[in-house]
Amino acid sequence: GAGVSQSPSNKVTEKGKDVELRCDPISGHTALYWYRQRLGQGLEFLIYFQGNSAPDKSGLPSDRFSAERTGESVSTLTIQRTQQEDSAVYLCASSLTWTGWYEQYFGPGTRLTVT
Amino acid sequence: SQQGEEDPQALSIQEGENATMNCSYKTSINNLQWYRQNSGRGLVHLILIRSNEREKHSGRLRVTLDTSKKSSSLLITASRAADTASYFCATGEGAQKLVFGQGTRLTINP
Numbered sequence: 770g771a772g773v774s775q776s777p778s779n780k781v782t783e784k785g786k787d788v789e790l791r792c793d794p795i796s797g798h799t800a801l802y803w804y805r806q807r808l809g810q811g812l813e814f815l816i817y818f819q820g821n822s823a824p825d826k827s828g829l830p831s832d833r834f835s836a837e838r839t840g841e842s843v844s845t846l847t848i849q850r851t852q853q854e855d856s857a858v859y860l861c862a863s864s865l866t867w868t869g870w871y872e873q874y875f876g877p878g879t880r881l882t883v884t
Numbered sequence: 885s886q887q888g889e890e891d892p893q894a895l896s897i898q899e900g901e902n903a904t905m906n907c908s909y910k911t912s913i914n915n916l917q918w919y920r921q922n923s924g925r926g927l928v929h930l931i932l933i934r935s936n937e938r939e940k941h942s943g944r945l946r947v948t949l950d951t952s953k954k955s956s957s958l959l960i961t962a963s964r965a966a967d968t969a970s971y972f973c974a975t976g977e978g979a980q981k982l983v984f985g986q987g988t989r990l991t992i993n994p
Contacts, residue, residue, distance in 0.1 A: 773926075802982075810986060810987075811972060811986040811987050812927075812974075814981060814983065814984075858925070860926065860927070872929035875919075875927040876926055877925045877926045878925050
């Protein structure tokens with residue numbers, strides 16, 4: 770079946786503009802995660818959604834970052850008033866469930882460049 | 885916050901040799917996972933080892949876990965050019981949150 774997809778694959782924006790990144794998880798996966806990866810660095814956890822429970826937003830770096838998920842499908846990550854330090858690859862992942870430990874399936878990422 | 889720390893940061897070996905990467909972590913974990921990343925994009929899951937397991941194999945991969953030392957190792961045997969990638973360990977804490985290390989950049993020279 771189809772894997773995790775993300776759009777756009779690349780986004781260049783001017784400082785101060787808002788951007789919206791989209792993630793389509795694997796069908797049937799109830800858990801969805803967002804990560805940020807700066808150049809040459811590891812993955813930084815941002816937020817995760819688990820079914821209909823309240824999301825874990827503990828990794829969001831500031832109130833300029835927000836994310837939503839519609840049921841158990843599409844998620845959008847919104848960054849308001851972008852700053853140059855927001856430049857990174859934003860990765861989305863999904864997993865079968867949160868009631869146990871399962872591997873996470875990653876999308877190809879969105880490379881965000883703030884000029 | 886980063887918990888897993890991979891060692892070395894970069895590793896370059898000849899094709900056919902074995903590659904060993906290490907990961908250390910700080911707090912108690914439920915499990916530890918290894919992922920591979922090609923070209924700075926999406927990660928691919930390699931193997932998951934639970935906290936009550938000591939060793940696990942998958943093809944040419946062997947993972948060990950020593951919870952007393954809070955460390956894990958990933959061994960890739962008979963390396964191939966296609967193994968060139970960055971390798972990350974990720975520790976599972978609490979409710980499904982994975983904490984990733986900085987990664988090891990592995991280069992396999994033909």
